[in-house]
Amino acid sequence: MKQKKSGMFKYYLKEAAKCWQLYVLLIPALLWAIIFAYYPMYGVIIAFKDYKIRQGILGSPWASPLFKYFTEFFSTSIAVNAIKNTIVISLESLVIAFPIPVIFALLLNQVRSKRATKAIQTISYAPYFMSNVVVVSLISVFFSANGVVNGIITSTGNKEVLFTSVPEWFRTLFIGTNIWQTMGFNAVIFIAALTAISPDYYEAATIDGASRFQRVLYIDVPMIMPTVILMLILQVGNIMNVGYEKAYLMQNGSNTIVSELISTYVYKVGLQTAQYSFATAVGLFNSVANFIILVIANKVAKKVSDISIF
C-alpha cells in the first residue's frame, strides 16, 4: 500500500515535470495571488495583535484579551449602525435591483426589429463605462437645490427637496443610480441565455395558440432560470461588499447616519486615523460574514435547484 502511494506520487511528479512550461506561464499570476491576495490574508492576524509598524506583523504583541478589537467594535454604536446600514442597503439592492436586468432582457428579447434591439442594448450599457466619481458627480448636479430635478419639482408648485443632504433619500438615490449604471451590462448574460433558446419551442407554442406574453412566461423564464440563480448566488456572495466606493463618494456630513457602511468605516478608522489593528478586525468581520453568507446561499441553491458555484 505504502509502495503504491509513493509510486503514485512519483507518477504525478513525472507528469508535473512534463508540463513545467505551463507552470512557468502561471508564475506572474501566482506571484500576484501570493503577494496581493494571500499575504494580506495572513496579515489579518494583526486584528488579534497590538500592531506597531516598527515591530512588524510577527513582532507585535498579541492583544489581550485576544478579541479586544472585536469587542471594542461591537460595543460602539457606530459599528451596530454600520452593520445595519450595510445589510439594509444590500438587501434592498438585491430585492429591487436584481430582477430589473432580468425583466429588461426578457422585454428586449421581444422587440421585433433586430436593429432596434441592438441599438437599445448598446445604449443600455453606456452608463457602465462611467466611473463612480462621474456618476456621483451627475447625482450632485442633477439633484442639487438648483438642479434640473428640483427645477421640475418646483415648476409643478411643490417645494424643493434636498435630495443629496437628507438621509431619507440616500438609499433611493444609491440604488436608483445603481440600476441606471448596471442594468444594461447585467442584462447581457441573460440576453445571451435567451438567444440560446431553440426557436422550435416558440413555433410549437405559437401553433398551440400561446400569446407573446405567455411565451415569455412559460418558455423564456424557465429557460433562463439556471442563469438567474447562478447570478443570484454570485450577488449574494458579495452582499457585504456593496459599492462602498460610491457610498463613500455620496457621503456628506448630514447623511452619514445611513451612508456609513462597514467598508467606509474601515477606511476612515484604518487609514485616516491609523488604528490598524482595530480596522483590520472590522474588515475581517466583514469578510468572514460575507463568506458565510455565500456558503449558505450556495448550499440553499444546490438543494433547491441543483445549481451551485462550488
Add this chain to the structure above:
Amino acid sequence: MSKNKDVAVHKTKMKLSTGDKIFNTVNILIMAFICIVIVYPLYYVVIASMTDPVIVNSGRVLFYPVKPYFEGYKTTLSYMPLWTSYKNTIVYTLVGTLVSLVATIPAGYALSRKDLVGRRGLIFVFTFTMFFSGGIIPLYLTIRNLGIYNSIWAMVLPVAVSAYNLIVCRSFFESGIPDELLEASKVDGCSDFGFFFKIAIPLSSTIIAVMALFYATAMWNQFFNALMYLQDDSRMPLQVVLRNLVLMNQANQMGSSGDAMITKQKLAEQLKYCIVVVSAAPLLMVYPFVQKYFAKGVTIGAVKG
C-alpha cells in the same frame, strides 16, 4: 423547407392578436422610456456645459444650448492639474493593462490545459480570492512594506489580476482551441511554450481584446485605490481630481484670480459640467466600437461559472 418557414413566420406576423398588439405597444413604450432615462442625463450634461450657467441654475429642462457660454471650457482646458491627472490616468491605464495581460493570458491558458497537474487546486487558489480577502488594511500595509506606496506600481500591481477575468480567459481557451490542434503539434515536437506563443496566441485575438477592455476600463475608473495608495497631488489620477473639483467644490478656485466674485461663482457651476464631460468623454466615445467585445467577454464567462 426554409421557404415554408418564411411563409409561416410571415403569417404569424400578419395575424397579431389584440393581446399581442397591446404587449408590443407597451413593450416599445418601456424601451423608449429606458433609452430616454439613460441618454437624457448624458445629453443634458453636454448641453449644460455650454449654456449660460444662470439658465442652467434655474433648473430648466433643456433640449439644446439656450444661451451659449463657453467660459467654462476655456477655464477647464487651461487648468493644468486636470491635464496632469489626465496624463497620469493614461499612463496608469496603458501600463496597467499591459501588466494585467501579461499576468492573465498565459495563466488562463495554462489553467485550461487538462494535463496540468494540480489544475483543480490552482483554479481554486484563484477563485478563492474572489470570495475572501484580507481586507483594506492588510493590503495597504503590504503595499507600504513592498515600498511601492505612492508610485505607479501601487495603482497597477494590486489589481493586476482579477480572478473573474482569469476564469473567463480559461473558459475561452478551453472551448476556443481544439485539443486535436495541441495533439498534432505535440507529434511535431512542439513544446508548450511553442504552442502557446506560436499557435494559441494568434488564435486568441478576441480574448486579448476582451481582457484589455475589461482591465483598461477598470483602470481608467479606479478611484479608491488612488485615494489609499497614492499621496502626491502630482500623481493622482483623473478620478481623484474630478472628485475634488466637483464633489469637494474646489472648482470655484479654478478661475483666474483677477475675476470678479460674481463671474467666479457663475463659472464654478458651469465648470462642474465641463469637467464631467471632459473626463467621461473618452470612454463614452470609444465604447460603441468596443462594446461587442464586452458582451462577448460576459458570454464566454457565463459558459462556466
